[in-house]
Amino acid sequence: MSHDSTPPPEDTAPVEPEAANGPDSDPDGRPRWLEDVFIIVKATVLVYGLFLVFGLAAGLDFNGIVSTLQSVTLLAASFALVVLALNLHWGYTGLFNIGIAGFMAVGAYTMALTTAPTDASFPGLGLPLWVGVIAGTVAAAIVGFVVALPALRLRADYFAIVTLAAAEVIRLVYNSSALREFSVLGVALGTGGGQGMSFPNLRNTVSRWIMYADGDPTAGPTVVGSAFLRVGEVLEVSPSVVEGWVYTLVLVVLVAFVFVVVTRIGNSPFGRVLKAIREDELAARSLGKNTDHVKIKVFMLGCAFMGLAGIVWQGRRGYVDPNLFLPIITFYIFIALIIGGSGSNTGSVVGALLFAGLLFEGPPFVQRIVDATFDLPRPPTAYEGFVALGGLDPMPLLGYAVGELPNLRFVLFGAVLVALMIYRPDGMLGHRNEPASPIDLTKAQPPRTRDAPVADGGADDE
Template sequence: MTRDTPFEPDGGDGPGAFLLNADARPRWLDDVVIIGKATLVVYGLFIGLGLAAGLDFNGIVSTLQQVTLLATSFALVALALNLHWGYTGLFNIGIAGFMAVGAYTMALVTAAPDATFPGLGLPLWIGVLAGLAAAALVGFVVALPALRLRADYFAIVTLAFAEVIRLVYNSSALQEFDLLGVELGTGGGQGMSFPNLRNTVSRRLMYVDGDPTAGPSLVGRPFLAIGDALELSPSVVEGWVYTAVLVVLVAFVFVVITWIGNSPFGRVLKAIREDELAARSLGKNTDRVKIKVFMLGCAFMGLAGMVWQGRRGYVDPNLFLPIITFYIFIALIIGGSGSNTGSVVGALLFAGLLFEGPPFVQRIVDATFDLPRPPTVYDGVIALGDLDPMPLLGYAVGELPNLRFVLFGVVLIALMIYRPDGILGHRNEPASPLDLTKERPPRERDPASPEGGESDE
């Protein structure tokens, strides 16, 4: 049986088929192992650096929580982008704009009516649903004119719409406005505050009625018990509860997109990616399919914007600059376009090793060593003439958060040379639930019927 041989216990060939590897294990188990190994690599690096710098246990656990939170946020957006680019071939570089729509919609729905920049004051779950719907609707509006464009032109349209969205939220005209007699406001360039998503979700899960004084809930009791046993601060425990919610969201989106990819709808997406004209010639309404998948992917991007920036309880337009889109593409390229597992692994490696790693190393070095900090690299190079490398090293450490952009470029160049498909880009995402890779030998074929041809039995 081949690596990607599908198997269904009931003999069906629908989207629920379980893919088996060469050892007859479900493929999702391999996916979990791959993601687990990548997690161990990232965690091991941060734990090792933290121990070397003398961080206490609480500090190391807090650092791991922040890295995991960032990785899950990137993974949500990378999975959505994989649905657009990896599955359908839609080159969407307006990711930041759709994230902004989800985050701002949730903020406007949940912010208190008496806040500096007021909202509707509705419950959080309504705000999340509104954000999903708004991001999908904006995706529909963007997709309509963009359907007539292909490749780079489609990308330019999505980028332009994302910048229009950001500038609209940055406009002073929306700082405070009246909608059907209701006072609302986005704060313009100042941004706006709303109920902190991290605190609201974690406390609602951990405590009865979300009140820390009312005692732990059934869900919160094990988290608090583990926190007490490990002597973790309450804020770290709450952070891990919120992070656990994001991990569940990533798993849910992963399963949904995988199910879509194995469904007849998903096979149409892959046909569009390979040759849209051929798919259309077979009678498929490719325009309708692209609108549907674009709206769904935009809804997931809006969800990522809500959970990522909503943890601060504050949102402003500068959180959704085009560079956010650049980050997501790097994560997907590292993992491998077209692979959902690669999307998660790429997000984890990017968030841990490339995005959070350099600033963490800088903090560790600053806390451990007293290096000189020359104002320019020229001063550091001059010091080399006196055989003193410390000023140049100190300058490099001080610029690590900026030098990571150089590291981004080095990683992308290395990938283009040695691994152009990404780490997991070689993994097949079969378009058919049937094994079409092997032809049975003649002796294993069904006997011919008396009338000729093959038997139907």
């Protein structure tokens, strides 16, 4: 009996395009990060294009259009920071945190108490702004730790109730007259109670520090500042708008940094534990994972990002009060996450951009444009508009609707959510699959010859 010594033929089966691309590529072979950039850029062009068209149609000058785009970008970047943090909680780990506004308030108020002048009406410690930013971020993480300890004994809806209650407790504490003026170890401090408190304007400080020597406009611009001011002169944009864009670009860079951090966390072994907890915490426990410790860590990290978002969002005003952190802020963030798609960091940024640009800032902008372009009648009630409609005059009803656009946007929020639940329940990008392994397991391996060494199966050498 003879044995065939011919080596077996190599497997020449074609590799499917999706498999050949690997887990970090899209079906067209482009890297996943590049595809993410394309998606964000397309969403930005869409939002900018709509504002540009309406602005030009209304006769706005270039300075007005650039200022409007700066405001929209600033709000979108602020939303994106919080949505990314919420995606870390809800999208990755399944923690239903609806106390977002409270953690934002902790960050903003801690920075205010740290940086407000010692001789102000409601004094602070008078420390530099960078110290206040760090203190606010750390304070939000610590409060997140305190909230997480009792809340982790609960699940799902009960966890959400605890976080919502914690956020309201935080807001009411800052609203309390007992903290309007107080002292700690002989140091006078104050939150202003319901009146709020002032502190150094973060927007002006950051933009002028970048643009001018020693942060003083009279000392002359820096090299970077000269470049920005020169571009502003060429485009005939006012220096105040240029300063606003400098601060906005700093926020965009911050969003990119947080995006990278959250993405790296999601692709790490720690991130795979988070997703295992989201899918089945009991199964994760059965594999020896300390899920309570993992949830505390991720909850603290997400709360730190929320506190940072509260700092950069309200820090641009140089003023903070409890009414800026009502529970509705939390639901704005959830709407943005639902639009983009839970579990997708790119969807978080796109959802924040679409929500801030089209749903939040869009209706008031359209109202201003229509008011400046047309002289529509403004009946005091909708009833009078319907009466005029019976007389074949639609202008009063149209004028009333335009006047109520800032309020009607809340109806628009509901309509968008209903449409998403029906036609796109996973959001814009929530359907994207993420690899479970950081290693490309689909890459074609070179054929192994008969004489090639075989990997040790685990037997101990004697």
